[in-house]
Amino acid sequence: MPQIIKNGRIQGDEWKVLRGVGNDAAATMAVPAGRVIVPLAVWQAQRPQLASSAEAGMLGVWLTGDTDLAALADDLMALPLIAVDFPRFTDGRGYSIATQLRTRYGYAGELRAIGDVLCDQFSFMIRCGFSTLQPCEERYNRVQIDAALTRPGDFSGPFPRNRRGTR
Amino acid sequence: MYKYDEYDQRTVDERVTQFADQTARYLAGELSDDEYRPLRRQNGLYIQRHAPMLRIAIPYGNLCPAQLRMLGHIARTYDRGYGHFSTRQNVQFNWPNLEDVPEILGLLATVQMHAIQTSGNCIRNVTADPFAGVAADEHIDPRPWCEIVRQWSTSHPEFSFLPRKFKIAINGAAQDRAIIRVHDIGLDLVRGTDGDTGFRVLVGGGLGRTPIIGEEISPFVPWQQILNYCEAILRVYNLHGRRDNLHKARIKILVKSLGVAEFARQVDAEFVHTRDGLSTLTQAEIDRVADRFNDPVLPELPAEDAGYAAQLAANKAFANWVKRNVRAHKAPGYVSVVLSLKKIGAAPGDISADQFDAVADLADQYAFGEVRSTHEQNLVLASVRQADLFALWETARSLGLATPNIGLLTDMIVCPGADFCALANARSIPIAHAIQDRFDDLDYLHDIGEIELNISGCMNACAHHHVGHIGVLGVDKSGEEWYQVMLGGDQGNQAVLGKVIGPSFAAADLPDVISTLINTYLDCRHEEERFIDTVHRVGIESFKTRVYVERDARLEGRKRPDAPNH
Ligand code: SF4
Numbered sequence: 001m002p003q004i005i006k007n008g009r010i011q012g013d014e015w016k017v018l019r020g021v022g023n024d025a026a027a028t029m030a031v032p033a034g035r036v037i038v039p040l041a042v043w044q045a046q047r048p049q050l051a052s053s054a055e056a057g058m059l060g061v062w063l064t065g066d067t068d069l070a071a072l073a074d075d076l077m078a079l080p081l082i083a084v085d086f087p088r089f090t091d092g093r094g095y096s097i098a099t100q101l102r103t104r105y106g107y108a109g110e111l112r113a114i115g116d117v118l119c120d121q122f123s124f125m126i127r128c129g130f131s132t133l134q135p136c137e138e139r140y141n142r143v144q145i146d147a148a149l150t151r152p153g154d155f156s157g158p159f160p161r162n163r164r165g166t167r
Numbered sequence: 168m169y170k171y172d173e174y175d176q177r178t179v180d181e182r183v184t185q186f187a188d189q190t191a192r193y194l195a196g197e198l199s200d201d202e203y204r205p206l207r208r209q210n211g212l213y214i215q216r217h218a219p220m221l222r223i224a225i226p227y228g229n230l231c232p233a234q235l236r237m238l239g240h241i242a243r244t245y246d247r248g249y250g251h252f253s254t255r256q257n258v259q260f261n262w263p264n265l266e267d268v269p270e271i272l273g274l275l276a277t278v279q280m281h282a283i284q285t286s287g288n289c290i291r292n293v294t295a296d297p298f299a300g301v302a303a304d305e306h307i308d309p310r311p312w313c314e315i316v317r318q319w320s321t322s323h324p325e326f327s328f329l330p331r332k333f334k335i336a337i338n339g340a341a342q343d344r345a346i347i348r349v350h351d352i353g354l355d356l357v358r359g360t361d362g363d364t365g366f367r368v369l370v371g372g373g374l375g376r377t378p379i380i381g382e383e384i385s386p387f388v389p390w391q392q393i394l395n396y397c398e399a400i401l402r403v404y405n406l407h408g409r410r411d412n413l414h415k416a417r418i419k420i421l422v423k424s425l426g427v428a429e430f431a432r433q434v435d436a437e438f439v440h441t442r443d444g445l446s447t448l449t450q451a452e453i454d455r456v457a458d459r460f461n462d463p464v465l466p467e468l469p470a471e472d473a474g475y476a477a478q479l480a481a482n483k484a485f486a487n488w489v490k491r492n493v494r495a496h497k498a499p500g501y502v503s504v505v506l507s508l509k510k511i512g513a514a515p516g517d518i519s520a521d522q523f524d525a526v527a528d529l530a531d532q533y534a535f536g537e538v539r540s541t542h543e544q545n546l547v548l549a550s551v552r553q554a555d556l557f558a559l560w561e562t563a564r565s566l567g568l569a570t571p572n573i574g575l576l577t578d579m580i581v582c583p584g585a586d587f588c589a590l591a592n593a594r595s596i597p598i599a600h601a602i603q604d605r606f607d608d609l610d611y612l613h614d615i616g617e618i619e620l621n622i623s624g625c626m627n628a629c630a631h632h633h634v635g636h637i638g639v640l641g642v643d644k645s646g647e648e649w650y651q652v653m654l655g656g657d658q659g660n661q662a663v664l665g666k667v668i669g670p671s672f673a674a675a676d677l678p679d680v681i682s683t684l685i686n687t688y689l690d691c692r693h694e695e696e697r698f699i700d701t702v703h704r705v706g707i708e709s710f711k712t713r714v715y716v717e718r719d720a721r722l723e724g725r726k727r728p729d730a731p732n733h
Pocket of ligand 1: 582583584585588589590591592623624625626627628629630
């Protein structure tokens, strides 16, 4: 079972991330049973079949950095889980997507970082509103993750809200 | 200058611990090169030609004596006895060991310094007028605003992995001395119709491979909203800036491809949501920051000091130095002094460990402890009594810090070039030396008058060659060092990019090329006309023609070894 970090603790995870191929396959891609995080294109293409599973809290959608949130936000707000993919850890678009989901659209569900998620960026991710971090599988052993969680993060939050004690 | 509060200190201390841990994990093989690279860069550490290069932030160029002494100590202990002031008001050490860097950062933290975000694809050290707070032509002091931008941008979680580096400069004077028009964001402090403070916002300026002068996207953003507005700009850039090509990743390319009107529309659409958001500033916050500046209380003085006037009349060398290196101060009886780091024979911007200490002593003795670094790679003593100038000059002279050349040809802006920098195409320091040697006559230099010569070792343009009156750029021609020459650039309110005059030159030709440019100017100038004004009046054509005619004549002369020597 993959390990994730949720609310500052390591835990096992039942969600399976369905990695897509191209857009063409979105309509026909098989979505397995259980809790699944599907590519946005699959959600859009198979919405009638997937809606009940979403309502039951069993379906999440993952977004890429070029997702146009303005056009989609209403559709996504009811999902129990939204994941944002970091194709490389140096691709910082996911931080803005997460910030927008939380501050502009008021998304209150689980917001998960997936992809090239490295422990030296955990604190940035959490401060942008991610509630769950899913590090690259097999990148870290348990000891390393434990160490990451007790390490001092970046104390500095975004100014000036940090100074008001609202971090 | 600004004094840290507990919060600032804790932020910096935690970064030191964090970086020590990251470096230990890297050295233990737990972090790959790729994973460690952005972490070390965000702490100012590059891997260079000889060794790592550590770039230390001098926020908006403000320094105090204790910090200078610490820099001297670091130069002596961890480097080869000197440091280098960069064109972004920062200081660089070229020879530290990677293993020592956490320790150096720890020492810096004890004097409220750090290397945070002096490199990497994040918001870099904010720059400003070195005469901020004391300049006679200033309408709003930019320093508290710079400090607020520093605090806001430090470890900003959303903007630490931008497509590319991001530079902000702030000006609050009539004459822009921070080159805000060649920054990713240039902020111009202005007063609104009701006298309220706000910012004229420029965006998308920058030099490098694709030099562009920034354009205005808002004539007035109220001060309360300035961080929210910057967040809107940065968010549009973070989401839509190019990440597929390093050379097209700066915000200027996005602004250019969208057009400034469309870019502004997108920013405004985002600003609708960030306005009044979490980064809204309040008067209490401005006061909190401004109060920590603790500016020295300058005793009232008469506007003219009689002794000073007599010294000026009696000593020509002193008068020359005053003419070139001393600037007007807003308080009567005071001046600002530029200490030249452009002594003939020295690498421009270099400073020895002993000089670090000596400048600290000068600042303590004569300048109320206030020192500034300039983007022209010199140092400024912000507030000095007229009555103290002569004594200050004598001491500075003995330290090699009083070359009376500020604003003259030998006050060149020069990047480290291929002697140190791994990205360089060509060396820049030896070119500077060759030109210094050619123009070592002070009377001649003073006759030529104000001129800016900027030399970059590659198109990253660290020496801002595009906005030099004369710009020199090192280029690589099948493994050989060649130099392109530009003419007609300018910084300040009328910032304009220079134009390449033609095919590039061999290193040995450059002093002659500069001579031809100067001679053309001397032949054409009107009375009291500066070099750049002559260039703009007569056009670069006549300069260019003469440069190549004389160059060809020299080549011809060299081909005929029996030609008369002259
Ligand atoms: S201009 Fe080029 S050579 Fe000079 S310091 Fe910058 S990157 Fe290095």
